Amino acid sequence: MKLVIWLPLVLPLLAAVSAPRLAEWLPPRTATWLLTGSAVVLAAASGAALAFLALAATLRIPLVAAAGDLSLHALGRDDPSSLPLGLAAGALLVAAAAAAARAAWRRTAALVAAHRQARWLPGAGQVVVVSDDAADAYAAPGWPGRIVITTGMMHALTAAERQVLLAHERAHASGYHYLFTAAARLASAANPLLRPLADAVGYSVERWADEQAAASAGDRMLAARAIATAALAARAAPAGRAAPAGALGALGAGGAAGMRGAGAVPRRVAALLQPPPRPRLLLAAVAAALVAVSGLSALDAALGLHGLIELAQGAGVS
DSSP states (O other): OOGGGGHHHHHHHHHHHHHHHHHHHSOHHHHHHHHHHHHHHHHHHHHHHHHHHHHHHHHTSHHHHHHTTOOHHHHTTTOOOOHHHHHHHHHHHHHHHHHHHHHHHHHHHHHHHHHHHHHHSSSSSSEEEEOOSSOOEEEEOSSSOEEEEEHHHHHHSOHHHHHHHHHHHHHHHHTTHHHHHHHHHHHHHHOGGGHHHHHHHHHHHHHHHHHHHHHHHTOHHHHHHHHHHHHHHHHHSOTTOOGGGHHHHHHTOBSHHHHTOTTHHHHHHHHHTSOOOOOOHHHHHHHHHHHHHHHHHHHHHHHHHHHHHHHHHHHHHO
């Protein structure tokens, strides 16, 4: 294998540094798709790189090499990994796979719980008002999705602000934003270096819903005021009062927990007080190209490992 095998393990660091800026600079819909796709590809590529390093190390174990008629001398050429390093890569791969499996189980359980919650909520309409003094509003994923708003949040907002908040939650429901956050969180579970990307996806889906709500209201100032007021009301609510959002919190779909996020709401409000973000095609293309490099590097490493095995087999037979 060539030194290119290290690129999938290094590029997540660059992505982690650039993700928050991309979430701010790109239009929210574009940022969400780009960051989510990047997280998934980078997690897969880094996992593949660890697998190739581990496999290369395994093949250099004398018993394994003898069983496969492989030449240890040939395996040692063009291989950047040592046996201890390959074994460490294998341990990291097992840990990453276990973390991803655990996260997938929890996400699936949360999605099933949220679906049941949405199905059994009272009423036949999409919007459900829950009697609760704690201010909260969230989109419950499911088929169909439901929008839950507490009486505490209703009392905290004016009629116009309620419409903005409902438009925001409808954007979450219609855009299936919980799928983006779930995919990003699973990727970050497999590779902890990608946690800033998962956080950036959580921010960008909120910005996506903010922009759709502002467009629906036709008043960016009103949208900014509604988001700020809802956040202040949610922050004032006692922690743990908004119990219906439990399944949603696990899915990263918003609710009071999202409204209380330090720093995110002021940035969202500031963005709404500015003109809508313009497309930055060059920036998006450069970011996508770097992610593609990671995937291609993993593919090149796979081909290199295959060639090395064939070479070792030929040398072993001769």
